[in-house]
Amino acid sequence: MAKKGQKYNKYSYELKMEIINKYLNSDGGYASLSKEYNIPYKTIDMWIYQYKHLNHDMKNHKKGRKKEENIDYKERYEILKKYQAFLKAQRERK
Helix, strand or coil: CCCCCCCCCCHHHHHCCCCHHHHCCCCCCCCHHHHHCCCHHHHHHHHHHHHCCCCCCCCCCCCCCCCCCCCHHHHHHHHHHHHHHHHHHHHHHH
């Protein structure tokens, strides 16, 4: 788990592909590549997993949750007003 204030290293696309190609060509395992490039073996493991499961498209891979395209703020505002009225009624019952 990440610690508060922890900094993460950023690696270039070319370096990632070099390491992935070395692994796929059986030039080394996670541990040997980790020692050679001074990169945590779990990071290399994650890159290889992403390469295999994301159709070899690591450069254009987006991180995080997908954003909603059509946001209807008026509808959300009306729902929020109704919910606030509901909460107010619940508090008054007590």
